[in-house]
Amino acid sequence: MLRERPSRVQTGHGGAATVSAGANVSIRIGTRGSALAVAQTSTVADRLGDLAGRDTELVRVTTHGDVSRASLSSLGGTGVFAAELRSTLLEGGCDVAVHSLKDLPTAPAGGLEIAAYPPREDARDALCSAGGGAGSRLSELPAGAKVGTGSPRRAAQLRVRRPDLDVRDIRGNIETRLRFVTDGELDAVVLACAGLDRLGLAGVITERFELDEWPTAPGQGCLAVEVRAGEAIAGVADLDDPATRAAVTAERLVLAALEAGCAAPVGATARLANGELRCSASVYAVDGSNVLTASASRSVDGENAALAAAVTLASEVSEALLAQGAADLVASA
Numbered sequence: 059m060l061r062e063r064p065s066r067v068q069t070g071h072g073g074a075a076t077v078s079a080g081a082n083v084s085i086r087i088g089t090r091g092s093a094l095a096v097a098q099t100s101t102v103a104d105r106l107g108d109l110a111g112r113d114t115e116l117v118r119v120t121t122h123g124d125v126s127r128a129s130l131s132s133l134g135g136t137g138v139f140a141a142e143l144r145s146t147l148l149e150g151g152c153d154v155a156v157h158s159l160k161d162l163p164t165a166p167a168g169g170l171e172i173a174a175y176p177p178r179e180d181a182r183d184a185l186c187s188a189g190g191g192a193g194s195r196l197s198e199l200p201a202g203a204k205v206g207t208g209s210p211r212r213a214a215q216l217r218v219r220r221p222d223l224d225v226r227d228i229r230g231n232i233e234t235r236l237r238f239v240t241d242g243e244l245d246a247v248v249l250a251c252a253g254l255d256r257l258g259l260a261g262v263i264t265e266r267f268e269l270d271e272w273p274t275a276p277g278q279g280c281l282a283v284e285v286r287a288g289e290a291i292a293g294v295a296d297l298d299d300p301a302t303r304a305a306v307t308a309e310r311l312v313l314a315a316l317e318a319g320c321a322a323p324v325g326a327t328a329r330l331a332n333g334e335l336r337c338s339a340s341v342y343a344v345d346g347s348n349v350l351t352a353s354a355s356r357s358v359d360g361e362n363a364a365l366a367a368a369v370t371l372a373s374e375v376s377e378a379l380l381a382q383g384a385a386d387l388v389a390s391a
């Protein structure tokens with residue numbers, strides 16, 4: 059396993075000093091080393107520092123997924139980005155770890171628990187084509203245009219909408235992927251809105267695909283704050299947004315029921331709004347020749363009811379998908 063010696067960055071706590079046990083010991087927050095990971099972890103660190111009245115420091119862990127040049131699909135997807143960070147947390151190298159939820163395997167990690175799901179950001183996918191905001195929307199790209207993505211789901215969704223496109227498998231962090239377009243090697247790439255927004259790169263987005271037509275990876279746009287099981291860290295629970303928790307729980311339970319990983323051709327979207335939790339999901343043939351879709355909703359009264367509804371909805375949606383033959387599509391991806 060590859061691991062750089064974690065490097066530390068001290069971040070000052072701006073809020074008023076609170077006198078409490080260990081107030082002078084900073085909370086060590088583990089993160090991957092990419093620009094996106096550092097940006098999103100820093101936001102959580104600032105918020106947690108304020109909630110806990112303590113200093114925070116970032117512990118950067120370079121993960122196998124960051125350094126590998128292999129395609130995401132050939133890496134097997136599940137957990138390549140998260141494993142190193144999780145072992146650092148388990149071994150006590152940090153107190154809290156911040157992940158992109160969509161990169162976390164649905165199986166719980168032994169000895170760890172997700173203590174908070176902060177409010178979700180834009181869960182949609184973005185088309186970034188040459189010319190940025192003024193560039194072509196998906197329907198306007200020329201016939202045979204070259205569009206890059208490392209995700210089998212996104213490749214399938216592109217092929218369903220535009221069978222004529224030349225979909226290319228690409229790897230790398232967000233900046234690397236965008237460079238394919240600015241260098242003129244590709245006409246467009248598809249990326250998550252949330253990552254671009256967090257990096258201040260919203261200006262490169264040409265089109266945000268609506269979730270009803272283009273469901274994204276379960277948990278996309280949501281962060282997960284993980285701690286060692288049973289170890290409460292002051293302030294962490296206050297980072298949690300119950301509506302986000304209910305929605306992403308439903309999405310990830312669908313993925314788990316399909317026995318699919320984070321690189322599977324599965325899109326899911328759930329939302330708690332106006333007292334109703336709604337979940338829908340689609341499973342794709344990677345060549346775009348088939349799409350299965352199912353959805354369900356429940357009215358919910360209160361936060362606990364929302365989590366219970368998430369479990370029920372996920373089993374309704376996944377059973378409907380399996381009855382349509384989803385297992386074959388997942389297996390052949």
Ligand SMILES: NCc1[nH]cc(CCC(=O)O)c1CC(=O)O
Pocket residue numbers: 158159160161232248249250251252253277278279280281
């Ligand atoms: N697999 C990489 C990854 N993990 C999380 C995000 C975006 C941010 C998020 O979903 O929270 C990305 C980049 C992308 O898909 O464009």
